[in-house]
Every structure is written in C-alpha cells, then in structure tokens.
Amino acid sequence: MERKLHIIGISGSLRKASFNRMLLRAAGELMPAEAELEILEIGDLPYYNQDVDEAGAPPVVQEFRDKVRAADALLFAVPEYNYSLTGVLKNAIDWASRPVATSALRGKPTAVMGASGGAFGTVRAQLHFRQVAVFCDMHMVNKPEIMVREPSRKFGPNGRLDDEETQQLVRQLLVSLVEWTQVLQHGRAYVSR
C-alpha cells in the first residue's frame, strides 16, 4: 500500500472559535483516503526578526519549518483582515520562507480557502495570499475557489461544517490538491476542476 500523503493545514486565525480553523477541521474529515491532514498552530511563533533568524532561529521556528518542509502539500484557511491576510499568517509564511535557499515553501503543492463575515468571503485575502505564494514559489491549485460567506449559517454550534454545498467544494478542493501533489511528485495526468 502506498503511504498516505501528509498535508499540513494552517489557519490564519488564532481565535478560539475561528471559522477558518473549523473549515480546516472539516477538511480533515472530508480528506480523500490517500491523504491525511495535520493542523499546525502558528500562535507561538515570535514576530519575524531577521537578526534573530540569522543568529539561529528559535526551536519553535525550527520545528515549524521542519514540519512544513516535510509535508507533501499545504492547505491554508485564510481569514480576511482589512482586505488582506492576517498578520499572524503572513508572519508564519515569512518564517517558513527563509532561508531562501532552503525555503520550506518552495515547490510545495498548495491550496487555499477561507471564511469571513464579509460579503466576499475572503476573496481579497486569497488574492493577496496567491500573490505571496508566487514569490515563495509555491505551486497553487487554482480551482475550486472556496469563499465561505456568512459562516455562522454554515457551521453548527458544535463547530461542524453543516452546509452541504461547502462540504462538496471542500471535497473537490482536496481531490484537486491530492491529484496536483501526485502530478508534481510523479507526473500523473491532471484535470483542473
């Protein structure tokens, strides 16, 4: 039996009742059989400081980088703050992206989704995320796009994703991410969804 693809999930919100973390948990449950999801927390990472990095990144950063580097693929759930990524998520990306020569992000198959209270459900934050991903040389899945609007109507009080349409989209995104990862690792045929 082939080993499962190990996908690292990162939410850009530290909030206890974060809809984006709920979305990642739902992805863990909807994951195709060939893959598994490990959710990493980013709240303990210090603010990026190039002096600290060059003197030797602290263990919490090393561990974070090692886990991201070892992952077969990445799945991000991005909230939108003031039309962009959250500061904590950008900070985590900045740590993972250095040193450039051994960046943990370079070449990673990556998918993004997001939930926000606003009318456009993180579309602007996701666009900024994709812009950052270009420079970090991550290989993004293009479709489906998942912008969860009115998340309080889609997640139950227990934090589970109840909305069937969103479940279906998340399933499709995960299948695309798994196939894209296989393409990049083994050159298998890929059809965009």
Ligand SMILES: Cc1cc2nc3c(=O)[nH]c(=O)nc-3n(C[C@H](O)[C@H](O)[C@H](O)COP(=O)(O)O)c2cc1C
């Ligand atoms: C500082 C701040 C800025 C925000 N800016 C936006 C925004 O630009 N667009 C938007 O759709 N929602 C915005 N929101 C609402 C968040 O999308 C909402 O709080 C969402 O639930 C955050 O994700 P989370 O549930 O995973 O914590 C903002 C919230 C905060 C705290």
